[in-house]
Amino acid sequence: MxxxxxxxxxxxxxxxxxxxxxxxxxxxxxxxxxxxxxxxxxxxxxxxxxxxxxxxxxxxxxxxxxxxxxxxxxxxxxxxxxxxxxxxxxxxxxxxxxxxxxxxxxxxxxxxxxxxxxxxxxxxxxxxxxxxxxxxxxxxxxxxxxxxxYHNVIKGSTPKNAPSYQKEPAKKGYICTVCGYFLDSDKIPDDFICPICKQGTDKFKKI
Ligand SMILES: Cc1cc2nc3c(=O)[nH]c(=O)nc-3n(C[C@H](O)[C@H](O)[C@H](O)COP(=O)(O)O)c2cc1C
The missing domain is CATH 2.30.110.10 (Electron Transport, Fmn-binding Protein; Chain A)
Structure with a gap:
């Protein structure tokens, strides 16, 4: 499939x-x-x-x-x-x-x-x-x-509870541990704020 x-x-x-x-x-x-x-x-x-x-x-x-x-x-x-x-x-x-x-x-x-x-x-x-x-x-x-x-222009993500949720393929960058927003970048600026849930860099994990 x-x-x-x-x-x-x-x-x-x-x-x-x-x-x-x-x-x-x-x-x-x-x-x-x-x-x-x-x-x-x-x-x-x-x-x-x-x-x-x-x-x-x-x-x-x-x-x-x-x-x-x-x-x-x-x-x-x-x-x-x-x-x-x-x-x-x-x-x-x-x-x-x-x-x-x-x-x-x-x-x-x-x-x-x-x-x-x-x-x-x-x-x-x-x-x-x-x-x-x-x-x-x-x-x-x-x-x-x-x-x-929402996905292609705003770059929003979909949480697991949504019926249309799809596992993202493995990629490198920073992921927001609160809402799953993915920042496709090698570096994350110190003052970066998640555009979805408004959390700071302390809630981001490098993957
Ligand atoms: C783009 C998008 C689509 C979603 N679609 C659904 C959906 O169709 N059904 C569903 O149960 N949750 C969906 N969700 C997830 C719920 O909105 C989310 O789990 C929410 O936190 C539930 O809140 P509640 O526990 O206060 O009801 C979606 C979320 C997003 C961002």
């Missing part, structure tokens, strides 16, 4: 969030997609290790927003590489509440949707949730962020 063939698939980037009692959670996903038109239903695949999966299961509802190309690494670092169990990821960003009182980020989002979970499928490492659309709204008309733009 040539797993490079998987790189030919195209995706967008989204934040899926949910809330249950006092718990708010949210994470970056690339696996949101519309699966039926009438009534409109979407699927999303969430890791069993993620806090967002637990909160969606408890509440039975989730919301999703579509990232535009202007979305910052700060936002992707917060929602794509940290756990909502230990961090209030929404604190630094502008947010609104949907009809189910679930928070969603509004900074650099093209659209947003609210869902009721109507089914789920156990995929061993991940759960696929099927959500019926309750609300949908366009937030702005900027170009949307694609998965390939």
């Amino acid at each position: 040539d797993i490079k063939a998987f790189f030919k698939l195209s995706y967008g980037l989204y934040i899926v969030s949910s809330s249950y009692k006092s718990n708010q959670s949210g994470c970056v996903v690339n696996t949101l997609s519309q699966v039926t038109a009438d009534p409109p239903k979407f699927s999303v695949t969430i890791s069993k290790n993620s806090f967002t999966k637990k909160i969606i299961e408890k509440s039975g509802y989730f919301t999703a927003t579509v990232l535009t190309k202007k979305a910052t690494m700060d936002l992707i670092g917060e929602f794509g590489f940290k756990s909502s169990e230990s961090t209030d990821k929404f604190l630094k960003f502008n947010t609104k509440l949907d009809e189910n009182n679930i928070k969603y980020v509004t900074n650099h989002m093209a659209s947003r949707y609210s869902f009721k979970v109507i089914d789920s499928l156990d995929l061993e490492t991940h759960i696929m949730f099927i959500g019926k659309v309750l609300e949908a709204e366009i937030l702005n008309n900027d170009d949307v962020m694609t998965y390939s733009y």
Whole structure:
């Protein structure tokens, strides 16, 4: 099997969030997609290790927003590489509440949707949730962020919990031990800050 063939698939980037009692959670996903038109239903695949999966299961509802190309690494670092169990990821960003009182980020989002979970499928490492659309709204008309733009232009990486995670081939440089960002260089400047998770050089390992 040539797993490079998987790189030919195209995706967008989204934040899926949910809330249950006092718990708010949210994470970056690339696996949101519309699966039926009438009534409109979407699927999303969430890791069993993620806090967002637990909160969606408890509440039975989730919301999703579509990232535009202007979305910052700060936002992707917060929602794509940290756990909502230990961090209030929404604190630094502008947010609104949907009809189910679930928070969603509004900074650099093209659209947003609210869902009721109507089914789920156990995929061993991940759960696929099927959500019926309750609300949908366009937030702005900027170009949307694609998965390939994130990898090829912004040079972002994908953590192990993402279903599309691929082991990187061995290369030389510096790797951020917090988020996996790879700096392709023989030297790392003393004041270098990880563009994804904002850590300093003390968190980088030479490989
Ligand atoms: C580009 C990108 C794509 C991702 N796609 C998914 C995905 O589709 N499903 C998933 O479970 N995690 C995905 N992740 C990983 C989660 O965002 C990450 O594990 C997050 O820290 C989970 O947060 P939580 O524990 O607060 O839910 C992705 C991360 C990035 C950066």
